[in-house]
Amino acid sequence: xxxxxxxxxxxxxxxxxxxxxxxxxxxxxxxxxxxxxxxxxxxxxxxxxxxxxxxxxxxxxxxxxxxxxxxxxxxxxxxxxxxxxxxxxxxxxxxxxxxxxxxxxxxxxxxxxxxxxxxxxxxxxxxxxxxxxxxxxxxxxxxxxxxxxxxxxxxxxxx
Amino acid sequence: xxxxxxxxxxxxxxxxxxxxxxxxxxxxxxxxxxxxxxxxxxxxxxxxxxxxxxxxxxxxxxxxxxxxxxxxxxxxxxxxxxxxxxxxxxxxxxxxxxxxxxxxxxxxxxxxxxxxxxxxxxxxxxxxxxxxxxxxxxxxxxxxxxxxxxxxxxxxxxxxxxxxxxxxxxxxxxxxxxxxxxxxxxxxxxxxxxxxxxxxxxxxxxxxxxxxxxxxxxxxxxxxxxxxxxxxxxxxxxxxxxxxxxxxxxxxxxxxxxxxxxxxxxxxxxxxxxxxxxxxxxxxxxxxxxxxxxxxxxxxxxxxxxxxxxxxxxxxxxxxxxxxxxxxxxxxxxxxxxxxxxxxxxxxxxxxxxxxxxxxxxxxxxxxxxxxxxxxxxxxxxxxxxxxxxxxxxxxxxxxxxxxxxxxxxxxxxxxxxxxxxxxxxxxxxxxxxxxxxxxxxxxxxxxxxxxxxxxxxxxxxxxxxxxxxxxxxxxxxxxxxxxxxxxxxxxxxxxxxxxxxxxxxxxxxxxxxxxxxxxxxxxxxxxxxxxxxxxxxxxxxxxxxxxxxxxxxxxxxxxxxxxxxxxxxxxxxxxxxxxxxxxxxxxxxxxxxxxxxxxxxxxxxxxxxxxxxxxxxxxxxxxxxxxxxxxxxxxxxxxxxxxxxxxxxxxxxxxxxxxxxxxxxxxxxxxxxxxxxxxxxxxxxxxxxxxxxxxxxxxxxxxxxxxxxxxxxxxxxxxxxxxxxxxxxxxxxxxxxxxxxxxxxxxxxxxxxxxxxxxxxxxxxxxxxxxxxxxxxxxxxx
Ligand code: FES
Ligand code: FES
Numbered sequence: 001x002x003x004x005x006x007x008x009x010x011x012x013x014x015x016x017x018x019x020x021x022x023x024x025x026x027x028x029x030x031x032x033x034x035x036x037x038x039x040x041x042x043x044x045x046x047x048x049x050x051x052x053x054x055x056x057x058x059x060x061x062x063x064x065x066x067x068x069x070x071x072x073x074x075x076x077x078x079x080x081x082x083x084x085x086x087x088x089x090x091x092x093x094x095x096x097x098x099x100x101x102x103x104x105x106x107x108x109x110x111x112x113x114x115x116x117x118x119x120x121x122x123x124x125x126x127x128x129x130x131x132x133x134x135x136x137x138x139x140x141x142x143x144x145x146x147x148x149x150x151x152x153x154x155x156x157x158x159x
Numbered sequence: 160x161x162x163x164x165x166x167x168x169x170x171x172x173x174x175x176x177x178x179x180x181x182x183x184x185x186x187x188x189x190x191x192x193x194x195x196x197x198x199x200x201x202x203x204x205x206x207x208x209x210x211x212x213x214x215x216x217x218x219x220x221x222x223x224x225x226x227x228x229x230x231x232x233x234x235x236x237x238x239x240x241x242x243x244x245x246x247x248x249x250x251x252x253x254x255x256x257x258x259x260x261x262x263x264x265x266x267x268x269x270x271x272x273x274x275x276x277x278x279x280x281x282x283x284x285x286x287x288x289x290x291x292x293x294x295x296x297x298x299x300x301x302x303x304x305x306x307x308x309x310x311x312x313x314x315x316x317x318x319x320x321x322x323x324x325x326x327x328x329x330x331x332x333x334x335x336x337x338x339x340x341x342x343x344x345x346x347x348x349x350x351x352x353x354x355x356x357x358x359x360x361x362x363x364x365x366x367x368x369x370x371x372x373x374x375x376x377x378x379x380x381x382x383x384x385x386x387x388x389x390x391x392x393x394x395x396x397x398x399x400x401x402x403x404x405x406x407x408x409x410x411x412x413x414x415x416x417x418x419x420x421x422x423x424x425x426x427x428x429x430x431x432x433x434x435x436x437x438x439x440x441x442x443x444x445x446x447x448x449x450x451x452x453x454x455x456x457x458x459x460x461x462x463x464x465x466x467x468x469x470x471x472x473x474x475x476x477x478x479x480x481x482x483x484x485x486x487x488x489x490x491x492x493x494x495x496x497x498x499x500x501x502x503x504x505x506x507x508x509x510x511x512x513x514x515x516x517x518x519x520x521x522x523x524x525x526x527x528x529x530x531x532x533x534x535x536x537x538x539x540x541x542x543x544x545x546x547x548x549x550x551x552x553x554x555x556x557x558x559x560x561x562x563x564x565x566x567x568x569x570x571x572x573x574x575x576x577x578x579x580x581x582x583x584x585x586x587x588x589x590x591x592x593x594x595x596x597x598x599x600x601x602x603x604x605x606x607x608x609x610x611x612x613x614x615x616x617x618x619x620x621x622x623x624x625x626x627x628x629x630x631x632x633x634x635x636x637x638x639x640x641x642x643x644x645x646x647x648x649x650x651x652x653x654x655x656x657x658x659x660x661x662x663x664x665x666x667x668x669x670x671x672x673x674x675x676x677x678x679x680x681x682x683x684x685x686x687x688x689x690x691x692x693x694x695x696x697x698x699x700x701x702x703x704x705x706x707x708x709x710x711x712x713x714x715x716x717x718x719x720x721x722x723x724x725x726x727x728x729x730x731x732x733x734x735x736x737x738x739x740x741x742x743x744x745x746x747x748x749x750x751x752x753x754x755x756x757x758x759x760x761x762x763x764x765x766x767x768x769x770x771x772x773x774x775x776x777x778x779x780x781x782x783x784x785x786x787x788x789x790x791x792x793x794x795x796x797x798x799x800x801x802x803x804x805x806x807x808x809x810x811x812x813x814x815x816x817x818x819x820x821x822x823x824x825x826x827x828x829x830x831x832x833x834x835x836x837x838x839x840x841x842x843x844x845x846x847x848x849x850x851x852x853x854x855x856x857x858x859x860x861x862x863x864x865x866x867x868x869x870x871x872x873x874x875x876x877x878x879x880x881x882x883x884x885x886x887x888x889x890x891x892x893x894x895x896x897x898x899x900x901x902x903x904x905x906x907x908x909x910x911x912x913x914x915x916x917x918x919x920x921x922x923x924x925x926x927x928x929x930x931x932x933x934x935x936x937x938x939x940x941x942x
Contacts, residue, residue, distance in 0.1 A: 023280070037190035038183015040403070042352045043436040047857040050352055078183035091181040095173055098826050102650025103180025104187065104353045104403025133865035136857065138352045138404050139650060140826060141833035141895075142865040 007071035011036055012080025020067050026060075027051045029067035030077060038078040038107050042136070049135030050108040052115075053077050059115030078107035081114065089159075090114055090152040099148035101139035108135050113149045121157050128153070167662040167669045168886070171822030174655040175670065176648075185401040188356035188372045193429035196358070197226055199419060200282035201432070202272035202289045203441070204264035207300075207512035207850025209293035211262060211271065218288040219274055224281035227426060228289065229273045231259040234421055240412055240480065241387050243379045248482040254309065254317050254510060256477035258414045258421075263310065264293060266476035266513050267852055268441030270414050275422055275430060298850040302471035302509040303450055315510040317474065318483060322490035323567045325501030330465025334456035338537045343919040344526045344900065346448035346473070346844040347837070349519050350862055353403020354434040355443055359419030363427070368395045370420055373402040374677050375410030375647050381679045383412055383480070388420065395420075399677025405649025406834070407518035408444050411480050437855045445844055446485060446519035448473035449526050453493075455534045456501075461542045461549045465501035468493055468530065472508050475515035483508050485516065488523025488621075491574055494564065495531045496581045496619045496788055497553040512850040520831060521620070521893040525838070525900055528618040529920060532901035536614075540914045546615055546905070547589055554581040554617075557879075576619065576786045578879040579814065585617065588790040588812035591874050597794065605912070610797035610931075611807070614905025616898025619788045622890035623695025623883075625781040629684055630700040632661060632708050633774035636755065638732045638748030639671050642704075645685010646676040646697040651892060652823045653693055659819050660698050660886070664705035665712075666729030667747065694819065694891070695785055699884040704777030712773055715750045747773065785881040787889035789813040791832075791898035795906040802928035804840055804907060805869075809899075812874040816881045816889035824891040829871045831895025837863045838896075839903040843921050871895075913937070 004019045009029065016034045025044075030036050030053065042050035044063045051063040054076040081088040090110050093099070100106045109132070116123060116131050123131075128149065137145060179185040216228040227233075239255035242248060260271045272289050276282035299307050299315060306316040331337060357372040368390060374380055377397045384395045402409055415432050422430040434442070451470040457463055472486045483506075490504040519525075539549040555562050557580040564574040589595075597613060604611045631643040642661050646653055654674040662669035675681060685697070709729060716734035717724040720743050728737045735744045751773040752758065794808040811828045818824050841861040845853040854860035880887025904917040907927065911934045919926065 021280070031190075036183070037186070040187065040353070041189070042354070042403075043857050045436065045856055045858070048352060078181075082182055087178075087181065094181050095177040098174070098822050100177060100180055101652065101826060101830060102351070102353070102402060102404040103176070103185060104351070104401075104650070106180055107183055110181065129865060136352060136862055136864060138350060138406070138834065138862060139830045141829040141831075141871060142868045143829055143870060144826065146865065 005068050007068055009034065009067065009070055009073065009075055011075045011077060022066060022068050024067050025063055026065040026067045026070055027062035030062060030075065036077050036079050040104055040107060042104065047136070049112060050105050052108040052111045052135065054111055054115045057119065059112045076111070078110055081110060088114065089155045090149070093148040093152035097144045097148035097151060099140060099144040105135060105137040109137065109145055113152070117153050117156055167659040168819055169821065170659070171820055172655065172659065172669060174652050174823065175658055176652060176654050187353055187401045187403055188358060189433045191358060191371055191400060192431070193358065193360055196429040196431050197275045197277065197426060198279040198282045199422065199430050199432040200274045200279070200286040201270045201415060202274065202286045202291065204260065204269040204271050204291065204293070205267060206264055206293045206295055207267050207298045208296045209264055210296060211260065211264060212292040212294055214272055215290040216272060219285040222281065222285040222288065224277035225274060225285045226277070227275045228285070229259065230271065231257060231261040234258055237417060237421055238387055240414055240417060241383050242482045243376070243383060243480050251317055251478045251482050253313055254478040256414060256479060256515065258417045266515065267850060268438065268514060269476060273418050275426060279433070298512045300511060300513065300846050300848060300850050302473035302507065302511055306509060309510055316507055317478060317510055318508040320483065320486060320490065320506040320508060321504070321568060322571055323503040324565060325465065327465050327467055327501040327503040330501040331456045331467065334464055335459040336457050336541055337454055338457070338534065338541055339452070339454040340533055340537060341918055342451045342453060342530050342533055344447045344449050344529055345838070345921045346445050347519060347842050348443060348445040348844065349404065349406025349408035350860065351404025351406055351409055354436055354439040355409060355413065355415065356433040357416045357419045358429060358431045359423035360429040361423040366394055368420055368424060369398055370416060371398045371400060372416065373405065373410035373649065374399045375405050375649055377647055377677050377679050378645055378685045380412050384420065387417065396678070396680040399647055402649045406520045407522055409649055410647065411444060411517060436857060440855045440860055441514055441852055444479060444517035444519070445475065445514045446516045446522060447526055447838065448516065449489065451530045453530050453534060455538065457538050457542070461538050461544045461552055463497060463499050463553050466493060466499050466534065467503045469505045470507070472506055473513065473516065474508060474510050475513045476510065477515045479515050479517045481517045485518055485523045489527045492524045492527040492619065492621070493531055495528060496555055496617055498555050513846050514844065514852070520834065521897040524618065524620065524893070524897050525835070528616055528898050529900045529904065532616050532898070533904060536905050536908065537915050547585065547594065550585060550615065550617055551582055554585070557583065575783060577783065577881050577883050579786065579788050580878050581788055583878060584788065584812055584814055584876060585790050587876065588792060588810060588874055591812070592792045592810050594792070610799055610910045612795060612906045612909025612911070614793045614902040614907070614909060616791040616901030616905070618897045619786050620890070620893050620897055621784050621786055623692050623785040623888070625696065625783065627778055627780040628696040628700045629776060629778040630697060630704045631682060631774070631776045632704045633772060634708060634747045634751045636748055636752045638746050638751070639673065640665065640667055641673050641675065642701055643675045643682050644697050644701065645682045646693045648676050651827060652820070655823065656694055656698060656819050657701050660701045661705045664702050665709050667732040671732065695884060695888045696779060698819070698888055699779035699886065700777055702886055703779055704775050707775035707777050708773060711775060712747055712750050715754055716745050719745050719750070719753065779884065781883055783883050785816065785883055785889045787813065787815055787891070787894055789894045789898060791902040793902040793906040795903065795910055797907065797910050797927060799931065802924035802931065804922060804927060806836060807869070808872065809869055810872040810874060811895050812876065813891065813894040814876045814879050815891050816879060817877055817887040818875055819888070821875060824875055825873045827891045828873050828895035831893065832871045832899055833863050833868045835896035835899025836867065836903070837861070838921060839900045840921055841867065841923065843923070
């Protein structure tokens with residue numbers, strides 16, 4: 001049962017050829033084997049969304065996938081959002097609107113919002129709120145997260 | 160905002176903390192790894208109470224990657240997790256929690272064994288193979304139950320505590336009316352999004368033991384570790400990393416912190432432990448669960464003559480680092496903002512077979528506010544007085560400040576309410592909320608058959624208790640400023656707050672100020688971030704130290720520029736003439752170079768004496784507490800069919816004394832308020848009659864999501880700066896949560912048409928439906 005598998009994950013454009021047990025979650029492998037610790041784990045059972053990353057264009061909860069399921073996939077994490085020194089519009093908006101306090105939930109919210117806004121730039125406000133309500137934050141009370149995402153969405157549409 | 164670009168106090172500047180947090184560069188404890196580290200997994204009791212018959216670790220020891228498996232015997236030399244130095248409660252010591260259970264287990268989740276392995280998955284595999292045989296003992300799941308046995312010859316009622324003043328019997332004898340209520344607050348906790356975690360590391364070359372993780376009270380934790388592990392104070396250090404929310408729960412010492420440290424020394428490798436969510440919901444401190452039998456005596460006008468409260472505090476399986484602090488805070492704050500001539504509280508501090516309890520944001524005060532404000536609403540109803548009016552008749556007046564509440568018990572410190580215009584804030588809040596018009600509107604909607612109502616929660620918070628905190632500030636040759644504090648940050652914006660205070664006092668851009676906290680090896684003192692002390696105590700110390708650095712800089716510049724010191728000012732990091740900023744000037748970096756050790760700087764005497772550079776260490780000392788205060792106002796609508804409560808409006812009005820960064824204060828208030836709504840409406844740690852916890856995932860313990868988070872209206876006032884510190888600071892961390900349970904309870908009672916109906920939090924849909932049924936039964940004929 002503990003046989004290992006050779007897989008390749010492409011994270012933020014960089015390929016990681018690794019050997020992992022089938023039972024290792026994508027989240028653990030991104031964090032431990034690939035050293036990208038910006039993706040956090042808040043519950044490991046699919047409720048909180050802090051572990052959200054983008055796999056082949058879609059936001060997913062990396063605690064609910066096994067790394068072997070992502071062999072060959074293109075994965076994006078919070079570390080890949082900024083364009084060099086230039087923060088992503090969502091990162092900028094989160095700072096401007098004080099959409100984070102402890103910041104533990106932030107990577108998950110950023111990846112969720114990026115994933116959604118890239119796929120559906122014209123998403124309606126109600127649908128946007130619905131999607132954002134799938135992640136949890138214990139510090140902010142959400143109002144500023146919503147403000148930040150709305151502001152960034154408007155800016156991303158203008159681009 | 161202030162036009163002067165060096166005015167940083169009171170400005171909503173962006174946070175210094177944010178860039179690493181939005182880019183993934185932050186380092187939370189799980190993100191830190193040391194070469195050669197082992198991973199710990201704790202084997203926990205699945206019984207709520209029982210005698211341990213045997214623990215079989217033989218299979219686990221043979222499993223791949225396992226380095227050691229420990230039970231209590233392996234660490235027999237380590238005592239129980241101790242109380243903090245300032246909580247010497249001798250009588251409670253027998254109730255402390257052993258690092259690994261000895262003889263008995265006392266709650267589901269009680270650590271019984273620890274597995275150390277090369278990989279966390281292997282550690283978990285091995286932990287599953289440990290077999291614990293337990294002979295079950297009677298389980299106590301409620302502090303209402305008659306006390307049982309904690310250990311042979313020792314009962315579960317660990318203490319009966321008293322707070323009193325005035326002639327309570329006379330107050331009740333002379334009362335026009337006596338109202339008695341039976342009230343309960345549910346069991347909640349902070350439930351930060353990051354679970355706990357700790358890394359123990361022993362550097363044999365330096366004989367240095369390090370604990371990496373959260374540390375809301377780094378130096379107090381260090382002192383406790385020194386005592387428990389018998390090490391030199393300079394050879395145990397606490398290192399704080401990024402922390403994903405504290406709320407009173409994170410950063411206390413728990414058994415797991417001790418385990419990783421002892422294991423790091425004995426196994427000779429770093430030991431990392433990261434809690435999973437289920438463990439967190441079974442093992443991290445919980446709180447709030449109290450049952451009050453409260454009575455109030457009033458005169459014919461609704462003026463309070465006395466409050467008499469007997470309550471049962473559910474402490475769970477052990478007494479943790481705080482001792483009985485939460486129960487004490489409850490007793491001290493029951494009277495809140497009101498003039499209460501006579502008072503008596505009796506607390507039955509009882510252990511039960513549930514997760515141990517300690518502080519959770521607004522500890523003891525969320526509970527006492529619920530009790531007090533339920534009493535106020537009951538007085539209003541009984542005497543037919545408007546709920547705002549009844550409060551006004553009883554509020555302590557601004558001209559009575561400072562207002563001292565002196566308790567009869569010699570060991571209970573006086574409460575000296577430092578400043579406040581309570582009625583003024585109530586007026587402002589009611590006006591901003593449109594209270595008068597709202598009442599009319601709600602009457603109309605109720606007449607139309609809607610279940611809508613409004614409620615009030617009024618309270619006094621407390622913060623910034625002394626005695627002393629300090630800060631060290633140094634300017635480097637580049638003009639950048641380093642502030643070293645003994646504070647701690649659990650994600651509330653501590654760095655930005657301190658940087659703003661320093662920037663304002665010194666005259667630099669706050670972005671050039673780097674704030675260090677949570678490392679006991681860098682500074683030998685510090686009060687940490689509990690009881691919202693940080694802004695007040697550490698902030699005041701930073702202010703003192705920055706003013707000292709400012710004076711040194713100006714004196715040096717006076718000599719360098721050949722200008723009298725009183726004609727100089729510091730603007731954006733440069734010393735300039737007050738009258739002509741275009742004249743000769745010198746930067747702080749230049750001054751720092753001039754004053755550097757070894758440099759022949761002016762006014763610093765002989766360089767051979769060891770020049771301290773452009774640096775100073777400042778202290779702030781107070782024996783007093785500051786008391787911010789607030790009003791919460793809520794409007795709710797109840798769905799008659801489902802019992803679901805929708806919060807239509809909620810206002811937090813709060814006097815912070817002085818707002819360093821209004822954006823961050825608003826953020827704290829809103830976040831705390833939503834957390835409070837969780838506790839008022841959704842969240843509860845429920846246990847079955849066997850003591851099995853029913854809420855062990857985030858799918859059972861219902862933290863509010865965006866859909867349960869209404870827009871919160873915030874009114875921040877600065878009417879009553881504290882006279883106790885030079886900046887007038889109070890604090891904001893707990894003002895968003897304190898009155899939520901009270902306001903929501905009042906609003907639901909109002910909506911149901913029976914203001915006194917609500918006796919218990921949280922108001923889950925099932926409980927609200929019960930209330931509706933009761934109300935219907937009481938008044939047949941209504942829809
Ligand atoms: S950690 Fe994946 S959803 Fe919570
Ligand atoms: S900012 Fe702390 S959990 Fe969201």
